[in-house]
Every structure is written in structure tokens, then in C-alpha cells.
Amino acid sequence: MRQRYTASADEVARNEQRSGWRTIRRVAPYLWPEEPKWVRYRVVFALVALFVSKLIAVCVPLIYKAAVDTLAGEGVSTLVLGAVGLTVAYGMARVMTVGFQQLRDAIFARVGQRALRALALETFVHIHRLSMRYHITRKTGGLSRIIERGVKGVEFLLRFLLFSIGPLFLELLMISAILFWLFDAWYLAAVALTIGGYVFFTFKVTEWRVRLRREMNDQDTEANQKAIDSLLNFETVKYFGAEEREAARYDASMAGYERAALKTSYSLAFLNFGQSFLITTGLVAVMVLAAVGVESGALTVGDFVMVNAYMIQITMPLNFLGTVYREIRQSLVDMGEMFDLLEQPAEVSNKPGAKDLKVNGGAIQLDNVAFGYEATRPILQGISLDVGAGQNVAIVGSSGSGKSTIGRLLFRFYDVDGGALRIDGQDVRDVTQKSLHAAIGVVPQDTVLFNDTIRYNIAYGRDGATTEEIEEAARSAQIHDFIMSLPEGYETMVGERGLKLSGGEKQRVGIARTLLKNPPILLLDEATSALDTETEGEIKGALARAAEGRTVITIAHRLSTVAEADRIVVLEAGRIVEEGTHDELVARGGRYSQLWQRQMSEQEAA
Structure with missing residues (x-):
């Protein structure tokens, strides 16, 4: 008797990674298509707006420091705008940062919606091309759920692949360079350890959570399929007085979903606490270094405030990284199922060069x-x-x-x-x-x-x-x-x-x-x-x-x-x-x- 082969956790992870890269390769062309040309122009303009917003963002704490030093009497008032002017400049810089971010989103919105529409249409057309054999063996409720989740992930994946992961590390690199240039290597080391620990912890826990989320998706798909199947057979359910039986089947599926959803919620609480602990530890370490510097006279109060501002500026995108990575991984899982569907070959297809049928009599x-x-x-x-x-x-x-x-x-x-x-x-x-x-x-x-x-x-x-x-x-x-x-x-x-x-x-x-x-x-x-x-x-x-x-x-x-x-x-x-x-x-x-x-x-x- 042959034993059923069960893939190891490492094999599953490798398969998921290959599937993730495949999904990214399939989605990327929607960002840079040959036609229409306006898509490329919008992507370029959105990237320019992104770069400007990040450049302004890393300058904001420097303006904040100058304003504090001026108010504390430690600045050189003849070389600056004065406390009021610097405060106004600080406010304008923050507004411009948000403004360019929103401009980026507005420019890119049409690109994302076009990609969502194109992929949804491609999937819909492909499903109609699949053979009768495929459709009679497929569960309609589960199929609709896969398409729904996959299409919804398109715009999110495009947006955050382009505007979150790369720009996030660019901003972290710029802030780290400023801290090293203005202070010393200890600050850089503290920031680097915080970022490294946070990223490692986030990725490891998120990979675990992705497996839990997949289990939750499977239970959700099963429950949805049972609900649709039962409603489509409404008359049959009535004929056999099976309302309670159908409710029990649906509730059993929802119970499985409930268990999987609870595991997902508990793991999220663990992830959020771990992230907060690592960020807070790094923040305290850097602020202690800055406080020691102020006490010794090596740093000004403005420097202390600037370091604090930069650390807060780091923690915000890092917290965002956790959310973005989780969502990107989930989008890859959801879209991976949809691309599996798109790669399902049509059993019956036209021969190359097939001609139209010419009916003369209909024999x-x-x-x-x-x-x-x-x-x-x-x-x-x-x-x-x-x-x-x-x-x-x-x-x-x-x-x-x-x-x-x-x-x-x-x-x-x-x-x-x-x-x-x-x-x-x-x-x-x-x-x-x-x-x-x-x-x-x-x-x-x-x-x-x-x-x-x-x-x-x-x-x-x-x-x-x-x-x-x-x-x-x-x-x-x-x-x-x-x-x-x-x-x-x-x-x-x-x-x-x-x-x-x-x-x-x-x-x-x-x-x-x-x-x-x-x-x-x-x-x-x-x-x-x-x-x-x-x-x-x-x-x-x-x-x-x-x-x-x-x-x-x-x-x-x-x-x-x-x-x-x-x-x-x-x-x-x-x-x-x-x-x-x-x-x-x-x-x-x-x-x-x-x-x-x-x-x-x-x-x-x-």
C-alpha cells in the first residue's frame, strides 16, 4: 500500500516563496505596460512625488531642532529665520510631506484601478474558456471567493510594492545616515539593531501568521461554498425538511472558521506586543545616548528633540512595515490562488490557424x-x-x-x-x-x-x-x-x-x-x-x-x-x-x- 506523501514545512515555505515571486512577476507588467503610455507617465510622476515627500520628511526634524535651539538661546539667530519663522517652516514642511503623499496616491489611483479591472476581466474571460469538465467538478461558491479575494489584492499589492517597501528602506537609510553624520556610530548601531530586530521578528511571526490565515481562508471558502450550494438548492432543502441539517452543516464550517480566526487574532496580539517592545527598547536606548550627550554639553536640547523626532519618524514606518508585510503576504496568497486558476489550462482550445465553420446545409x-x-x-x-x-x-x-x-x-x-x-x-x-x-x-x-x-x-x-x-x-x-x-x-x-x-x-x-x-x-x-x-x-x-x-x-x-x-x-x-x-x-x-x-x-x- 502506497503511503500518502506529505510535504514538509520547509517544502511548503519554498513553494510559497516561489508562488509569491511568480505572483509578483505576473502583477509587475501592469505597472509598466507597453500600452497605454499614460500608465508609465503616471507611475513616473507618482515616484517623483514620493521622492519629494520623503526628502521633505527627513528635513522636518532638522527644522524642528533649529527652532528648539533658537528658543533655548543655543541657536545663531542671525543665520536662521527666527523661532517663529522656523516654526512656520516646520509646519509647512509637514503639510508638504502629507501633500506630496496624497498627490502620489491620487496620481497612482488610476493605474491601480486599471490593473484591477484588467486582471478581473482576464480572470472572468479565462473562467469561461475553461472546459465543462473543470466547471462540473469545481465548487462555484469557492471559485467566486477565490476570484473576489484575488482581485481585491491587485491594487493593494501594486501600491505597496511600489510605494511602501522600497521607499520605507530609503527613508530608514537616509535617517540612519543623518544620525551617523550628525552624531556618532553608537546612534547608528542602536538604530540598526532596532530595525534589524524588528524586521526579523516581524517577518518570522508574519510567516507563521500567513499559514494561520491560509487555514482561515480555507474555512471561509468552505463555509461560503456550503451557503451558496444550500441557497441554490432551496427547493430541495424544503422538500426534505432539511433546514436544520443545512444550518448545522453551515455552522460546523463557521465553527472551523471561528477557530482559525481566533488563532489569527491571538497571533496578531503577540506580533503587535513584540513589535512595540522592540521599538520602545530601541527608542529608549537612543534617547539615553542623547540625554547623556546633553548632560555632558556635547549636544543641545535641540539635538535631543531632533533625535526623538527621528526615532518617532522611524517607528511609524516600521509599524507600517509590519502591517504592509502582513497584507502583502496575504495578497500574495490570495492572488496566488487566482493565478493558479489563470494557469489552469483550457482542455478544449482552438487549433492555431483555426478557421470559422462554414455551414452549407448542416449535415x-x-x-x-x-x-x-x-x-x-x-x-x-x-x-x-x-x-x-x-x-x-x-x-x-x-x-x-x-x-x-x-x-x-x-x-x-x-x-x-x-x-x-x-x-x-x-x-x-x-x-x-x-x-x-x-x-x-x-x-x-x-x-x-x-x-x-x-x-x-x-x-x-x-x-x-x-x-x-x-x-x-x-x-x-x-x-x-x-x-x-x-x-x-x-x-x-x-x-x-x-x-x-x-x-x-x-x-x-x-x-x-x-x-x-x-x-x-x-x-x-x-x-x-x-x-x-x-x-x-x-x-x-x-x-x-x-x-x-x-x-x-x-x-x-x-x-x-x-x-x-x-x-x-x-x-x-x-x-x-x-x-x-x-x-x-x-x-x-x-x-x-x-x-x-x-x-x-x-x-x-x-
């Missing part, structure tokens, strides 16, 4: 097609089928025979494992997915509608459709009169997933949407199996209109819906076992006849 050919969702579980085993242009061919069979799989392969949600699937002689793998999808209209078993108006849902069939075209599609789907009977007509909201409409009404809206698309090929995938017999009869008329002048593949379990098809193909265990018209197959007394007799008996019994 479909399956040539010895083999496919399985898993390598160990084949679904289709050497299917060969020709559907002539304009024909209506039905595919029937028992559950699990592979009927719906053929529809998914036709739409190229998956690629075949063997053989080929062609439309008018063109292999679907050799044409662009966009042109393939434009040529096929699908009416699924359960039409899912957007939580918007009936007009929006029908108009979704073709971008830019006019009101007349929308209403004509609704008439063809035999739902226009129903819509007009509603108080708000076409502006009626359908609710999430169309829950405010009945099953038949939803199907007719779906048919209208497909009719508006006006595709040459129509795929009816169990389009009436979820409807009662009376509603099915009403929908059949709408489907018959939708099929006029088109190549139609009807995938059905209920045989009464396909009796009038030009040809019926019977699948069993991924193979074609019979083929012919309804009358031929019934007369043959084979598998189709058995299915027909069984369904007729069940219908009579009902």
Missing part, C-alpha cells in the same frame, strides 16, 4: 467516435452516424447509454478520444469554437434563465436584437400571449434561475431564445422530459416550429416526443443497436419496441 457525421469522461469508464464506443442536412434525427436509449454525451461532443464541450465529429465535412476540432457555437442552438432539459427580465432572457439569443425580433421569436415559441397577460409584460423579472416561471414557461422562453439565435443546427437535449404530458403537448408545437428548415438532433428518453422523427437511433452501452423510423423499429420487435411498449404501459397505468 452532421460521427465517424467511429469514442469518448469517456474518465479513461477507465468509456461512454461512447465506436459510434458512426450520418445526419443529413435538414433531417430530424432522434437519439434514444436508456439512462447512461451516452445520448447526452453526443450533444456535448457536438457543441465541443469535450473533444472526442477517438474518431471524428464533422459538420458539413469539417472536423469540429479544426474550426473556431465561436463559429461552432454560433451554428448550434440548444434547448436543454432544464432551461436556466438569468435573474433578469423576460425580454433580457429572450434577447440573450442574439446580441442587439430589436423589440420586433424578440416578440416574433416569442410568438413562434407560443409564449407571447402569456407574456402580454403579465402586469409588467416583457419587463417581468423571472427570479434566480427562472424560479418565478413554471417549467413549461421556462422551456418556451428557452425555445424563443434559441429561435432568436436562428442557428442552422438545433439540438434538443431532453427538452420535454421534465414536463407533464399536457405541457409537453403544448411545447411540441413550439419545438416543431423551431425545427423547420434546420438540421435537428433530438435526444430523448420519452419516446412519444420522437415518434415523428425522420430517423431514430437507439443507443445501448455506448453503441448503436438499432436505427430506423418509428414504425420500422416498432415492427422489428427489438430494443426500441421494448422501450416503446414499456412506456406505453406506464402511461396507461398512470
